[in-house]
Amino acid sequence: MNMRNYLVTKFIQALITVFIVIGMNFFLFRIMPGDPIRVLIRNPKISADSLARVREQFGLNEGRLVQFWIYLRDLFTGDFGSSFNYRQPVLDIIMERVPATVLLVGTATVLSIIIGVLLGVILAWKRGTRLDVIGLSVSLILYSMPTFWVAIIMVMIFAVYWQIFPLGGMGLPGVFYTSYWAELASKGRYLFLPTITFALILVGEYVLIMRSSLLEVMREDYMLTARAKGVSNRNLLRRHALPNAMLPVVTLIAINLGFIVGGAIQIETVFSWPGLGRLMYTALTNRDYPVLQGLFLFVTIAVVGANFCADILYRYLDPRVKS
Amino acid sequence: MKQFKWLPLLLVVLLFCSVALTGCAGGTQESQHVFRSGYMREIESLNPMVIWSVQAYEVMYLTYNFLISWDEDLNVIPELAREWEVDEDGTLWTFYLQEGVKWHDGEPFTADDVKFTYEYIRDNELGYFYDYVAAMEEIEVLDDYTLTVKTDEPIAWMPQVLVPILPAHIWSEIDPEEAEGDFANDNPVGTGPFKVVEHRKGEYTRMVANDDYFKGRPALDEVIFMIYANTDVMVEALKQGELEIISDVPGAQFKALEDAADPNILALNADSPSFTELAFNVWDDPGSLGNPHLLDKNVRVAIEYALDRQELIDVALMGYGEVASTLVPPLFEYWHLDLGPDFRSYDPDQAEAILEEAGYSRGGHGLRVGPDGELMSYTLLIRSESPDNQKMATMIKDMLSAVGIGIEVSVIDEGTLTDRIYEGDFDMFIWGWYVDIDPTSILKVATTDEIMSWSDCFYSNPEYDALHQLQQRTMDREERRDLIYEMQRIFYDDAAYIMLSYDPELQAYRTDRYTGWVRNPRTGPVMYTNVIDSYEQLKPIE
Numbered sequence: 001m002n003m004r005n006y007l008v009t010k011f012i013q014a015l016i017t018v019f020i021v022i023g024m025n026f027f028l029f030r031i032m033p034g035d036p037i038r039v040l041i042r043n044p045k046i047s048a049d050s051l052a053r054v055r056e057q058f059g060l061n062e063g064r065l066v067q068f069w070i071y072l073r074d075l076f077t078g079d080f081g082s083s084f085n086y087r088q089p090v091l092d093i094i095m096e097r098v099p100a101t102v103l104l105v106g107t108a109t110v111l112s113i114i115i116g117v118l119l120g121v122i123l124a125w126k127r128g129t130r131l132d133v134i135g136l137s138v139s140l141i142l143y144s145m146p147t148f149w150v151a152i153i154m155v156m157i158f159a160v161y162w163q164i165f166p167l168g169g170m171g172l173p174g175v176f177y178t179s180y181w182a183e184l185a186s187k188g189r190y191l192f193l194p195t196i197t198f199a200l201i202l203v204g205e206y207v208l209i210m211r212s213s214l215l216e217v218m219r220e221d222y223m224l225t226a227r228a229k230g231v232s233n234r235n236l237l238r239r240h241a242l243p244n245a246m247l248p249v250v251t252l253i254a255i256n257l258g259f260i261v262g263g264a265i266q267i268e269t270v271f272s273w274p275g276l277g278r279l280m281y282t283a284l285t286n287r288d289y290p291v292l293q294g295l296f297l298f299v300t301i302a303v304v305g306a307n308f309c310a311d312i313l314y315r316y317l318d319p320r321v322k323s
Numbered sequence: 324m325k326q327f328k329w330l331p332l333l334l335v336v337l338l339f340c341s342v343a344l345t346g347c348a349g350g351t352q353e354s355q356h357v358f359r360s361g362y363m364r365e366i367e368s369l370n371p372m373v374i375w376s377v378q379a380y381e382v383m384y385l386t387y388n389f390l391i392s393w394d395e396d397l398n399v400i401p402e403l404a405r406e407w408e409v410d411e412d413g414t415l416w417t418f419y420l421q422e423g424v425k426w427h428d429g430e431p432f433t434a435d436d437v438k439f440t441y442e443y444i445r446d447n448e449l450g451y452f453y454d455y456v457a458a459m460e461e462i463e464v465l466d467d468y469t470l471t472v473k474t475d476e477p478i479a480w481m482p483q484v485l486v487p488i489l490p491a492h493i494w495s496e497i498d499p500e501e502a503e504g505d506f507a508n509d510n511p512v513g514t515g516p517f518k519v520v521e522h523r524k525g526e527y528t529r530m531v532a533n534d535d536y537f538k539g540r541p542a543l544d545e546v547i548f549m550i551y552a553n554t555d556v557m558v559e560a561l562k563q564g565e566l567e568i569i570s571d572v573p574g575a576q577f578k579a580l581e582d583a584a585d586p587n588i589l590a591l592n593a594d595s596p597s598f599t600e601l602a603f604n605v606w607d608d609p610g611s612l613g614n615p616h617l618l619d620k621n622v623r624v625a626i627e628y629a630l631d632r633q634e635l636i637d638v639a640l641m642g643y644g645e646v647a648s649t650l651v652p653p654l655f656e657y658w659h660l661d662l663g664p665d666f667r668s669y670d671p672d673q674a675e676a677i678l679e680e681a682g683y684s685r686g687g688h689g690l691r692v693g694p695d696g697e698l699m700s701y702t703l704l705i706r707s708e709s710p711d712n713q714k715m716a717t718m719i720k721d722m723l724s725a726v727g728i729g730i731e732v733s734v735i736d737e738g739t740l741t742d743r744i745y746e747g748d749f750d751m752f753i754w755g756w757y758v759d760i761d762p763t764s765i766l767k768v769a770t771t772d773e774i775m776s777w778s779d780c781f782y783s784n785p786e787y788d789a790l791h792q793l794q795q796r797t798m799d800r801e802e803r804r805d806l807i808y809e810m811q812r813i814f815y816d817d818a819a820y821i822m823l824s825y826d827p828e829l830q831a832y833r834t835d836r837y838t839g840w841v842r843n844p845r846t847g848p849v850m851y852t853n854v855i856d857s858y859e860q861l862k863p864i865e
Contacts, residue, residue, distance in 0.1 A: 054504075057500070087370070096524065159559070167565070168556050168560075169527075169549070170526065173529050173547050174529065175357075269552040270553050270556065274524075274550075281552070287738055
């Protein structure tokens with residue numbers, strides 16, 4: 001299969017996945033008990049006219065299939081509907097929160113990948129030593145710790161007990177800074193704790209996967225051959241072992257994106273971080289279906305997109321995929 | 324192994340960065356007197372026509388003014404109206420307005436703005452405000468600072484019109500459908516002491532002092548409402564001095580604050596205008612799907628005797644609350660009726676005696692059987708949103724099983740419960756009300772006209788309805804109070820609700836930075852009340 005056909009096939013598969021998720025999201029919210037009109041209008045005293053007006057405004061006056069058709073049609077024009085709670089376009093609300101989450105999740109992910117992969121390589125290389133045992137246990141512990149709990153503990157230690165980092169939020173409103181550097185430093189202080197917490201949660205898994213993947217590769221015959229050819233340790237690792245061992249990690253990174261959102265809900269809730277995770281939690285408690293639907297779609301596209309990228313990346317990393 | 328040399332380097336850089344970050348924090352300054360208030364709920368909108376949460380109302384109270392306000396004894400005092408009078412019939416009200424008041428954008432405030440606001444809401448039946456202006460037949464502007472309002476009949480709660488006055492020059496251009504729809508009002512223009520300058524959903528809302536405020540510029544330069552997603556973190560922010568006040572503190576955290584006894588933090592267990600009740604389905608209609616036993620007053624009264632409310636409050640609410648009796652909470656001292664010996668306090672023997680006499684005798688497996696041969700077994704619906712109510716429900720189940728009544732507790736979300744109520748498909752549920760300053764609206768909830776509207780137990784009593792009509796038109800305050808006492812007595816006697824607790828408002832605030840906190844009413848909270856005295860009167864401690 002040539003590159004173009006491969007891309008087209010993968011792209012169509014991605015589109016189908018997204019479409020199925022859109023459909024499931026839509027009907028999932030519609031079969032939940034309770035009339036959404038009660039969320040929109042908390043005033044039972046409202047006149048029948050106003051009621052009809054609001055129903056029409058939010059497209060609740062049509063049948064379900066018609067509603068679905070209108071929803072699809074609007075999606076193509078970039079209209080995600082209007083929030084029940086904020087009475088604003090869903091897309092605007094989501095976009096407002098994207099930067100905060102990308103900053104937090106992005107920094108934490110990059111940090112955890114770098115550290116995780118490095119530690120994984122070191123542990124694999126030093127397998128069986130005391131360092132390996134300690135590293136492995138720590139990774140396992142980090143991997144299995146509940147996100148919410150770690151976040152609370154971090155707040156307790158660094159923001160309550162030692163008070164070297166702020167309690168939460170992205171900054172303290174009403175404060176102005178004497179210099180640009182002071183502002184940057186302050187922003188960094190607010191970002192530090194949630195990022196480190198998130199990175200801690202993520203890093204264990206990367207260490208474990210990297211370590212076992214590298215160990216497996218090192219057992220391969222071609223590694224023995226390379227060693228016999230007199231390739232130096234460094235080149236052995238860089239040229240022969242790492243490229244092969246990275247494959248599972250790339251898959252993991254792409255798949256993880258979906259789970260990261262779950263983690264973001266908890267981290268953002270503990271640290272009062274105004275990102276997508278918080279938005280999802282608030283929308284859920286308010287039964288703000290349009291926002292939830294928009295968020296689910298957003299996450300779906302992110303995950304499917306990441307997997308699509310991973311598929312392409314695979315072709316470069318693993319020549320076998322080409323055949 | 325050369326390639327790992329930079330790992331220690333990376334760690335050193337990271338460490339350095341974090342140390343630098345902590346060190347650099349000195350380069351900040353507060354802009355004079357900033358007042359931060361922490362809470363757990365997002366402000367849904369700045370548009371008064373669509374808001375409903377207490378937090379959003381607080382921002383509205385600071386942005387806009389009403390014609391009148393209340394003092395600490397809940398007497399009506401001037402606000403935008405400096406004086407008013409009513410004619411002998413009690414239907415023609417004349418308001419004399421403050422002169423020289425300016426909108427936040429510099430335009431002058433006049434009687435036209437008042438007329439516009441009331442008519443805009445009346446003609447378009449907007450929001451919760453409609454009820455207050457519905458009876459206004461004719462509004463006439465006599466001059467820039469005088470207007471008259473004619474009502475179709477005497478209205479006892481006048482002039483307490485709980486409607487924020489909006490600037491005509493801005494709102495007249497807003498389509499009423501938009502006003503109730505997606506008009507964001509992100510830069511609200513009012514006459515109030517503070518104006519919104521920054522509204523970041525899910526993060527904070529920043530307001531700055533209005534230099535031209537007609538009652539004088541507040542001493543606070545900024546008021547910032549900060550949203551927290553975690554109560555413990557919010558409490559800690561108060562302790563560390565980041566916040567001046569936190570409200571709606573859960574019992575557990577409040578108890579910890581009380582016990583800590585920090586000299587700079589005052590934990591205020593204030594009365595609030597809200598109560599929690601156990602409501603029965605008393606809808607005497609073929610459409611009702613409730614258990615017919617509950618139409619029998621004896622059963623409802625027996626259930627009330629069987630409930631140990633103090634125990635419910637002590638355990639489920641950690642002791643924060645007061646055993647409740649009538650529809651009007653004691654916060655409204657003037658209107659609240661003290662039942663005295665008529666109050667049915669915990670007495671399970673009495674409960675059993677009443678049930679025996681009414682023909683509900685014990686059958687097999689401990690449950691009583693009604694005269695119709697059916698078991699006394701009912702479903703109690705609980706909101707999943709309230710863990711406190713869920714705790715209460717478990718206890719109620721035990722208390723009632725002791726007298727031979729079976730309860731099945733079912734936890735559902737508020738939306739589903741609302742639907743079930745309107746379908747008449749329930750036996751009983753626990754929920755609560757938030758009561759207006761004037762008792763009319765809470766008393767109205769139990770009238771026959773409100774069935775399928777505000778009523779949630781479908782109580783109907785012609786005597787009660789007639790008293791309600793009468794009290795609404797009685798302009799003499801004391802005479803009206805007697806009528807309202809009587810209504811409370813009748814509703815209590817019929818036991819369509821078992822009033823469980825008068826809920827407190829738990830707040831905690833710092834006393835080391837500002838002074839001049841005002842509780843309104845006297846036993847009430849310092850903020851999130853119907854007035855904004857605290858915001859106007861707080862002064863920094865030098």
